[in-house]
Amino acid sequence: MQPTLLSPCIITTKVAESRDFYIKHFAAKVTFDCGWYVNLEFGNNASLQFMAPQPDQAACNPVGLTYNFRVSEIDAEYDQLISSGLVATMPLEDHPWGDRGFAVQDPNGIVLYIYADREPSPEFKPYFKS
Structure with a gap:
């Protein structure tokens, strides 16, 4: 396998808090935000995702x-x-x-x-x- 992108997704109850933190302190750009899932881009193919726990899914x-x-x-x-x-x-x-x-x-x-x-x-x- 030759992945073209590798990005972590953290399952958390703090999706909005995480989004706001990375925007404020790391100049992250939000490229997707539906409330329970957010994608943050940092440039140079660097990204993080945060997602609220789904049914039968524990927070990280x-x-x-x-x-x-x-x-x-x-x-x-x-x-x-x-x-x-x-x-x-x-x-x-x-x-x-x-x-x-x-x-x-x-x-x-x-x-x-x-x-x-x-x-x-x-x-x-x-x-x-x-």
């Missing part, structure tokens, strides 16, 4: 789920998100594996790791594959 338990958002200006993104009222669940810092990043959480408890690439330290360089 997002414990342990992390979405990674790579950005070009990590310090500016950090300043913007923190000044908008979000709380960092992981501080902004450089990591030896080759990024600078921080984390926040969405209304469902999903960890959002926001990072920018940087040069990895020598001990991590051998792990990168071309």
Whole structure:
């Protein structure tokens, strides 16, 4: 199989809250919204969907789920998100594996790791594959 797009759909009782969060903090564009299902686009083939539980369907338990958002200006993104009222669940810092990043959480408890690439330290360089 060669998928042309891969996008997660979170089953949640917080569809509207999730939609509003991603619009406000991540400039998501709503491309479909029927109330119980919403599709959010972020550009560059990045999207998320949120759907209310259907009969005999449980809501997602997002414990342990992390979405990674790579950005070009990590310090500016950090300043913007923190000044908008979000709380960092992981501080902004450089990591030896080759990024600078921080984390926040969405209304469902999903960890959002926001990072920018940087040069990895020598001990991590051998792990990168071309």
